[in-house]
Amino acid sequence: MVTVIYDGTFEGFLTAVFEVYEYKFSSVNITTKERFQQNVFNNHHESLFNEEKAARVWKGLTAKISAAALSQLYKAFLSEETGMEDILLKYIQYAFAKKQTIESDYSNAAVLTVIQTAKKVYREKHRMEAFIRFQLTGDGLFYAVCQPDFNVLPLIEKHFKSRYADQRWLIYDSKRKYGIYYDRFKVETVQLSFDEKTNNGKNIQIMLDEKELLYQQLWQQYFKSVNIVARKNTKLHIQHMPKRYWKFLPEKQSDAFR
């Protein structure tokens, strides 16, 4: 058994796949540097990101599966689930081994897992597009914090860019400690350093635009008013808006700052 270690990026992973073929590893698993645990019984091979190798794998896949299936692969990768690299490797090996496209072979375990995982990641992407809440700061930046279950910022970038084309915005993933920032021209990945004034970003209230709290309160009021008490159904409510998202939703901060 050989463990191939890579840097955690998607391109790095594709490089690792290339090297599985290059070195003819047969019994193999792929894992990130972070997750790798040294084990005396196992050999390991460190794969270094190589643009050309990654591109060759991607190009090879393009010839074998559709754009939709490629995007499923990428989404499944972003799930960051343990062992996902091995499933993706199996999927890729199966795709390369077969003449016809295998992407709709739901009877193959790897294919089905990739599709189902991609679906979960897609759902999280969709949730983030729904549950991101911007707060306007004094200098005109729309700022949002989130902690998605999966690493979906790369997937939501396009949506926010085309929707909020005329405003500066920043979406920060405080679990993975990076954000995406749009300056009205392009989106960039950014790291943030918070300062003491905001108590490490926990207390951004003081940075907000003077009207910000008014709109949050109006939104809370609206949320309260549209509820129909005679139809109350808490189970359904929580199923659609799981509690872990609540801390970022002003409408669920009932009366906190009134």
Next chain:
Amino acid sequence: MSERLMEKLSILADAAKYDVSCSSSGSSRKNENKGLGDAKGVGICHAYTEDGRCVSLLKILLTNHCIFDCAYCVSRKSNDVKRAAFTVQEVVDLTINFYRRNYIEGLFLSSGIFKNADYTMERLVRIAKKLRQEHNFHGYIHLKAIPGASDELLKEAGLFADRLSVNIEMPTEQSLRLLAPDKNRKDMIAPMKYLKGAIEENREDKKIFKKAPLFAPAGQSTQMVIGATPENDRQILWMANQFYDKMKLKRVYYSGYVPVSNDNRLPAIGTPVPMIRENRLYQADWLLRFYGFEVDEIVNEENPLLEMDIDPKLSWALRNLQLFPLDINKADLSLIMRIPGIGVSSAKKIVAARKFSKLTWDHLKKFGIAVNRARNFVTCQSDVFNRRDWLPSQIKDKILQAGKSKYSPNFSPQLKLF
């Protein structure tokens, strides 16, 4: 000032909430010239109310002052409630500011009728126009078409709104006459017809000139109040089907009547909202639109009511056991979609996957199919199909015992009512 605004919002959102439509999907409006927002394809629910309904749009009335007296409506003239009215600018500001914070997909604006239909409609149109032209806003706008408004105003409305709707309110003309004496059916059908024509014409133009302006790209919809009047499900679904067929509506919404009046023409205050029935109607509606069912297959002369304890598809299957079992590895897609427990997307998966290998129960389970339910209606690879002599009622009991209906814990006391 902000307090007055807060009060207006609470009154006018409260009065608008009984309109159940909150869809923001089906439009094709793109962001242009670095403007604000877009409204393409799938809608987004940004929140869910505590009763579990989707909050996608800022849904408000421009005013709840009304010269009409529809018995089922909170805003009726004779009702003693606080009245309020937004200014055009207030609605515009709320929409833009909510939208920029990613609270909403857009605006759903309706109104009580003040002065007359055209006067009211003109205000609604003015708000939409201002959003589009002064704020370069490309988010979703749903305007209520006020019954009796002129064609010119409807036309203008179509140029700025993504969707227009005229609520038919009551499933039959008699009920409307009884409960909404100021309204007449003709005034509701006329704008629908006009919009249907204008939408069709616009879609033709679009084929020839790509640059032709959008006209209500998300089409039109309507709403019927359910349970306020004695119509049965067959009458309701028949009516809905007419709207899909003849008026080319995108959606018909069913709104379980929430008692708001002590009027003795209506169910008393405190009567539970018919939520299960409403849900069954949506399921039936779904079967009409996506599963290739005809109204008569779902409800007919012998069975004019939807069953409350099981969904309409299962109900249909139990009445048509002679068509089953189906072989999952052979049957047509259109038939597989009709199997209880199998939805459109699972049906498609089955048809795609069986090209690679013969499917077994294990596969089906992994596809996320409600196998317990489906088991009674299909055969699989290596399967002994053992249902043959069972009676429909036995299958029904078996299924009901296996999976609790998602409503039973919450709402079982209401079942008595039906």
